[in-house]
Amino acid sequence: MLRHSKLQKQVLALYRQFLRAGRDKPGFVPRIRDEFRENSRIKKTDVMHIEYLYRRGQRQLEQLRDVNTKQLGSFSKPKECG
Numbered sequence: 001m002l003r004h005s006k007l008q009k010q011v012l013a014l015y016r017q018f019l020r021a022g023r024d025k026p027g028f029v030p031r032i033r034d035e036f037r038e039n040s041r042i043k044k045t046d047v048m049h050i051e052y053l054y055r056r057g058q059r060q061l062e063q064l065r066d067v068n069t070k071q072l073g074s075f076s077k078p079k080e081c082g
Contacts, residue, residue, distance in 0.1 A: 011054055
């Protein structure tokens with residue numbers, strides 16, 4: 001059976017919290033899923049980047065839980081225009 005690292009468990013818990021918080025706000029759940037799916041491509045060995053995104057996600061979760069929140073910023077780095 002696969003065991004998750006502590007950081008992986010924290011990220012999965014954050015994902016579940018986001019889904020619960022976004023449930024009552026139209027259009028948020030698909031956006032949340034897309035952002036987490038996009039960031040799932042980050043290598044597991046890039047711990048610093050994952051921890052950065054985790055902390056950023058925690059701050060965004062607090063914003064999402066605010067009753068007045070109607071828009072959510074991106075979790076990932078902006079794509080570079082070429």
